[in-house]
Amino acid sequence: MAAIDQTLVSLILNALTPTGAAGIPGTALGTPVGTTAMKLRLNSALSTASAAGTEIVNGTGYAAGGFTSLGASTTSSAGSAVGVPLTTQSATATSAWSIVSFDLTSTAGVRGWFGPFNGQPIAVAIGNTFQITGGSGAAAGIQISLT
Amino acid sequence: MHLLRLEAPPEPAWEPDHGWRVLDADGHVVNAGERTFLVAQFNLAGLGIDDTQVPLLGAGQER
Numbered sequence: 188m189a190a191i192d193q194t195l196v197s198l199i200l201n202a203l204t205p206t207g208a209a210g211i212p213g214t215a216l217g218t219p220v221g222t223t224a225m226k227l228r229l230n231s232a233l234s235t236a237s238a239a240g241t242e243i244v245n246g247t248g249y250a251a252g253g254f255t256s257l258g259a260s261t262t263s264s265a266g267s268a269v270g271v272p273l274t275t276q277s278a279t280a281t282s283a284w285s286i287v288s289f290d291l292t293s294t295a296g297v298r299g300w301f302g303p304f305n306g307q308p309i310a311v312a313i314g315n316t317f318q319i320t321g322g323s324g325a326a327a328g329i330q331i332s333l334t
Numbered sequence: 335m336h337l338l339r340l341e342a343p344p345e346p347a348w349e350p351d352h353g354w355r356v357l358d359a360d361g362h363v364v365n366a367g368e369r370t371f372l373v374a375q376f377n378l379a380g381l382g383i384d385d386t387q388v389p390l391l392g393a394g395q396e397r
Contacts, residue, residue: 268371289370300372300374301372302370302372303370304353304354304367304370305353305354305367305368305369305370305371306354306367306368309354309356309365309367310356310365311356314358314359315356315357315358315359315364316356316357316358316359317354317355317356318354318355318356318357319353319354320352320353320354320355320369327353327369328352328353328354328369328370329353329369329370329372330369330370330371330372331372331374332371332372332373332374333373333374333375333376334373334374334375334376
């Protein structure tokens with residue numbers, strides 16, 4: 188099968204994930220998603236290749252646009268996946284949430300990656316807290332790779 | 335039923351199989367899912383060619 192060189196895979200992954208200082212995108216491939224910290228948006232409907240899903244309403248710890256302060260993900264090397272987020276993200280529902288998908292975006296909402304959560308839809312009742320586990324590399328709750 | 339509390343739920347220790355979790359107001363895990371793997375792929379099949387080969391310039395499907 189035709190494919191892509193692993194070094195280039197890492198360049199693309201690093202440019203479109205929060206692998207820079209304090210969660211800004213990497214700059215090895217220009218700055219296609221800006222130069223300020225990326226966001227992780229939560230949706231109540233599936234994201235598609237052409238559009239983000241319908242964003243959940245605000246809660247305690249979650250505001251329109253998505254989680255911020257994701258932390259600087261470990262960079263991809265030799266084609267390895269990038270784990271997001273570095274820092275555990277938490278939000279408490281003030282109205283019931285059904286969480287289906289996410290979009291990893293620039294500060295301004297330009298999308299880099301999207302996908303459904305394992306086990307979606309995830310019901311979060313009022314007063315309950317949704318967390319995405321943070322960690323370095325393979326320990327993070329979301330693993331992004333390119334083949 | 336749970337006791338009212340003012341402080342935030344405790345940060346859980348890392349559990350390698352859990353990518354996300356839902357905690358109740360007392361900090362108990364009520365739902366959890368494994369890590370989410372997002373695998374994006376370059377799809378050459380859409381070029382109308384055998385995806386075992388990379389087309390030479392001008393040799394692909396006319397568009």
